[in-house]
Amino acid sequence: DSIVRSGKALYVGISSYDAEQTRQAVQILKQLGTPCLIHQPKYSIFVRWVEDKNNPMHKSLLDVLGEQGVGCIPFSPLAQGLLTNKYLNGIPADSRVGRGLSNGAITQENISPETINRISQLNDIAVKRGQSLAQMAIAWLMKDNRVTSVLVGASSVKQLDDNLAAMNNPAFTKNELLQIEQILAS
Structure with missing residues (x-):
């Protein structure tokens, strides 16, 4: 948040947070008035944890990102x-x-x-x-x-x-x- 407020960055992005951590981080950032623009998970045909709904929320990381309006830019797509x-x-x-x-x-x-x-x-x-x-x-x-x-x-x-x-x-x-x-x- 302080990096955005100091003008050194326009937005916040996060990487490799699970669905619940992402929901919490986005909520905290919204309360601070700092937009979370993007999540960067490791995701490919072979690595698909972002689709997993086996958590207390029964929502995947992709579900949470969609609900929160946060983009997803997977790394290691190949x-x-x-x-x-x-x-x-x-x-x-x-x-x-x-x-x-x-x-x-x-x-x-x-x-x-x-x-x-x-x-x-x-x-x-x-x-x-x-x-x-x-x-x-x-x-x-x-x-x-x-x-x-x-x-x-x-x-x-x-x-x-x-x-x-x-x-x-x-x-x-x-x-x-x-x-x-x-x-x-x-």
Whole structure:
């Protein structure tokens, strides 16, 4: 609040708060007269805790954000590279994982045969949609109108262009969504 009042920031954003913590934080900030504009959770096809309603409020983080008028900008929408075609044929030697540079990111343990199989099946759906897996993963997040944008970590203009192209095909059929859920449940 003091940073906004001193003029060093216009709004407040929060990150990785659960649904109840978010509700409380937004309420406190409203009482102070400081708008909370955005919440930045880790969220992807593989990491979906923001949808969990298993709490005393029986509301997900996305529910709370929608009710409070707070935007959601997920980070790690590509699950640190897992939701790209990078790992379809195993771990590339030149990748962070291949070089042993996890830096808190994915590790070899995260890339099990089961995970590679899921990635491959998701990639098949993306290809049928005329998208890369990364594009489909971003479009999947953006299908929910409570998601304002996604935070991507592009390391080249080509990656940024590829990510932006996700919005060329943002709609999913019921069958595509069902297939994605079945893949994740397997």
